[in-house]
Amino acid sequence: MPDITWEDPFCGEGSSCFRLGTDADGNAYIAVNGQEEHYLTDSHDALRALIADIKAGKSDHLL
Secondary structure (H helix, E strand, O other), X not given: OOOOEEOOOEEOOOOOEXXXXXXXXXXXXXEEOOOOOOOEEEOXXXXXXXXHHHHOOOOXXXX
């Protein structure tokens, strides 16, 4: 498992909390809070776009 630095959890109303992380190689990660061992990885830009859409209410059903 890569050495991931996780940010504080983001929790929306009535939904699961998730965390974003990065590693020294510039990869970005997203995981449900408390389940960081099961994560998705992609580029910073791809995950940033996903999070922006979730916060805008466009894709909250994905979580």
